Amino acid sequence: MPAVLSIAPAQIAELAEMFRIMGDPSRLSIILACLDAPIPVSEVAARTGLSANLVSHHLRLLRAARILRAERRGKQIFYAAADQHIRVTIADMVAHVAEPSDGEA
Numbered sequence: 001m002p003a004v005l006s007i008a009p010a011q012i013a014e015l016a017e018m019f020r021i022m023g024d025p026s027r028l029s030i031i032l033a034c035l036d037a038p039i040p041v042s043e044v045a046a047r048t049g050l051s052a053n054l055v056s057h058h059l060r061l062l063r064a065a066r067i068l069r070a071e072r073r074g075k076q077i078f079y080a081a082a083d084q085h086i087r088v089t090i091a092d093m094v095a096h097v098a099e100p101s102d103g104e105a
Contacts, residue, residue: 018067022067026048026050027058030055030062031062032090034068038078039078039079041055041059041076044059066082067086068082069081
């Protein structure tokens with residue numbers, strides 16, 4: 001754990017920005033839709049119930065923050081978690097919120 005405590009101030013700022021971006025419910029639902037396998041914008045929109053235009057806007061932000069990556073396949077662009085770090089972090093947090101709290105056990 002000491003390596004985490006010794007990150008540079010610029011990295012702390014980048015990390016805080018990533019958490020801010022992921023903190024938006026619409027963007028978080030988009031990230032969740034992209035965790036299992038690469039999917040196109042139309043499928044992200046269908047899974048989240050958001051318009052394709054809004055999804056595209058959020059995808060630009062998520063790509064810029066290195067949370068999602070894009071891959072062109074023919075005429076479509078498919079989106080997926082940028083790497084295993086993102087996938088594991090989100091999966092761990094989903095598992096955490098699914099656990100009963102101390103008062104619920």
